[in-house]
Amino acid sequence: KPNDVVPRANGFAVPKSNAFGQSFRDYEASVRLSIVENTYRLNHINQTYDFLKYAKLNKAEMSIWEAIELLDSFVDESDPDLDEPQIQHLLQSAEAIRKDYPNEDWLHLTALIHDLGKVLFHSKFGSLPQWAVVGDTQPVGCAFDELIVYHKYFKENPDYNNPAYNTKLGIYSEGCGLENVLMSWGHDDYMYLVAKANGTALPSATLFTIRYHSFYPLHKKGAYQYLMNEEDRENMKWVQKFNKYDLYSKSSVRIDVEKVKPYYESLIKKYFPEKLRW
Numbered sequence: 652k653p654n655d656v657v658p659r660a661n662g663f664a665v666p667k668s669n670a671f672g673q674s675f676r677d678y679e680a681s682v683r684l685s686i687v688e689n690t691y692r693l694n695h696i697n698q699t700y701d702f703l704k705y706a707k708l709n710k711a712e713m714s715i716w717e718a719i720e721l722l723d724s725f726v727d728e729s730d731p732d733l734d735e736p737q738i739q740h741l742l743q744s745a746e747a748i749r750k751d752y753p754n755e756d757w758l759h760l761t762a763l764i765h766d767l768g769k770v771l772f773h774s775k776f777g778s779l780p781q782w783a784v785v786g787d788t789q790p791v792g793c794a795f796d797e798l799i800v801y802h803k804y805f806k807e808n809p810d811y812n813n814p815a816y817n818t819k820l821g822i823y824s825e826g827c828g829l830e831n832v833l834m835s836w837g838h839d840d841y842m843y844l845v846a847k848a849n850g851t852a853l854p855s856a857t858l859f860t861i862r863y864h865s866f867y868p869l870h871k872k873g874a875y876q877y878l879m880n881e882e883d884r885e886n887m888k889w890v891q892k893f894n895k896y897d898l899y900s901k902s903s904v905r906i907d908v909e910k911v912k913p914y915y916e917s918l919i920k921k922y923f924p925e926k927l928r929w
């Protein structure tokens with residue numbers, strides 16, 4: 652079913668500038684530059700092949716909306732375009748995609764939960780530092796591509812000098828498929844795992860989008876394409892379609908949470924169990 656959805660003519664208008672009146676994803680001129688750069692510096696030094704990956708969902712039991720509310724004061728320190736709490740980002744991107752695709756409720760819910768993995772910062776979820784939760788993602792186990800933002804900081808990553816991991820393919824093979832590629836750890840893989848393990852009724856396009864929406868080095872810059880298989884190339888179109896609403900909905904104009912809550916609660920009910928294992 653999610654095959655040929657077409658955006659509405661008078662839908663979401665892409666703004667020229669971000670929440671600060673600056674151009675989007677400008678890592679050299681953002682007003683948040685020092686805080687953003689420091690988050691990526693720590694990310695690039697510490698995200699190694701061996702860095703922890705959660706396999707077990709034994710941290711909490713709660714509903715999707717309860718998790719959303721945990722983000723009501725969490726500000727993403729990797730984001731040059733927004734310093735609003737992440738609950739606003741979830742609602743802003745969901746409301747934006749809803750404008751273009753009013754009848755595709757699964758897309759609204761995809762946007763609403765795409766960054767919900769950021770609960771990893773919370774004490775109930777292990778209090779992970781920002782560098783292990785947010786930011787663009789990259790494969791580990793092969794060389795760090797120069798197109799990754801703040802690439803220079805990888806020089807201090809132990810994997811950078813490890814001959815097993817620092818060649819173009821590293822431990823992978825051409826066309827092996829992203830499913831077989833280990834990514835740096837963060838909110839993408841975590842939320843993918845949570846949605847899948849709890850048996851969501853959302854389509855595979857949603858799961859793929861959640862899992863790779865931060866893989867800007869690939870979906871925006873074209874790096875690492877040789878790791879994809881045919882299915883990945885098809886699925887990546889969803890990630891690119893979704894990116895418009897993720898990135899360009901960032902704004903300092905807040906959405907009234909209580910006003911839109913009943914609508915999103917109804918979608919959550921349709922596509923998720925009441926309580927999820929996290």
Ligand SMILES: O[C@H]1[C@H](O)[C@@H](O)[C@H](O)[C@@H](O)[C@H]1O
Pocket residue numbers: 727729730731766785786787788864865866867
């Ligand atoms: O700073 C942002 C933010 O952390 C997003 O949630 C992530 O998906 C993007 O890739 C990143 O650039």
Ligand SMILES: [Fe+2]
Pocket residue numbers: 765766838864865
């Ligand atoms: Fe994200």
Ligand SMILES: [Fe+2]
Pocket residue numbers: 740744765766897
């Ligand atoms: Fe996002």
